[in-house]
Amino acid sequence: MISNNLFTSLVYIFNNILSPITEIKDYLGPNDLPYKIPIHPNLVHLTIGLFAIGIAFDFAGAFYPFEKRILRFLAFPVTRVGFHDVGWYNILAASFITFFTVATGFFEMLLAVPIEGVKSIIGQGAITTMLWHGVGGVLILFILITMTIWRGYQRFVYRKDFGRQVSWSYLFSGTIILLIMGLHGSLGAWLASDFGVHITADQLLVNGKEIGSILQ
């Protein structure tokens, strides 16, 4: 009886004090956010899309001597400078937007309530996945800014007078970062698809609530 009482009071403490989210529970929807659709996954489209295509066009600029004949054969009105312009402006835009990607990511991670007892495909639990994704996100922001500064120096200083605006090491680094970004993005995707973070239907199902009345 006493132990039972103790247990219920412990449960009460855990439910009411341990998580800072409980303080603002009343302001949050069933997806644990003050709004219906998370912002971070939408900004991620811009970060990944801009960075990947920026690097791709710098590759296109670097291999321009090989493409020249094909482009001329197709009467395609592009220049080598144009390819490198895309490489520069896209990575510049990616860096700018990624500050907001990381900021919204952290806001939404603070409010995340992942499903308990789930393991991702690489055997990580929810908190491990979130820590890797959070710390990795800041690291990738840092790497992106470094790459942008490096890219800018090549464009305006080091390789100003060269046809090929980027060094091979820049292209190699870009490729490696894209691979890391792919893995990093997968961690984020699993937070949604496996751990049900901020997904209304998943949260309702896990909490045993009636899904029909809200979603039908």
Added chain:
Amino acid sequence: MYIQLGLVVMSLLPALNEKNLPWIDVIHPIIVHFVIAMTLIAVVFDLIGIFTKRSNLFEVSFLNLIVATIAIFIAIIFGQIEAGLASPYGSSKDILNYHSTIGWSLAAILSIITSWRYVSRQNNPNNLSIGFLFVDIMLAILVCIQVYLGDKLVWIYGLHTVPVVNAIRDGII
């Protein structure tokens, strides 16, 4: 005989995982990175290009539009496969229908806009008509609506997420 043939065909198809997919994760949301980012940034670069009179930005947005046009067809292929395996429920059926219709329309619209851009660049690559900018902005708005609908399918209805797939398989939804 047809039933047996059907069974043989079915047995050749890959097994579906706990997200009701023949592959690890949804691929459509990855491909659409390149449609969303490239169309939206094209509009941004067009606007900056006009206001700061940097005509080299027009080539940047033209090349980005080409990437978006190629990517949208790949996005549709994967989108159709994954939509076919999504087993939508309730009003997500309607949203999926709208998403498909706008998606196919966007493929046509993007192709037309990109070819229009190609033709107008043949005349004068350093000039961008206000008419094109207007259509450009309309395109960006349509893309945002499309993203919103796709977001609803994932973040509200949880299609292809483990709990929803389980619930559908158990007949709860």
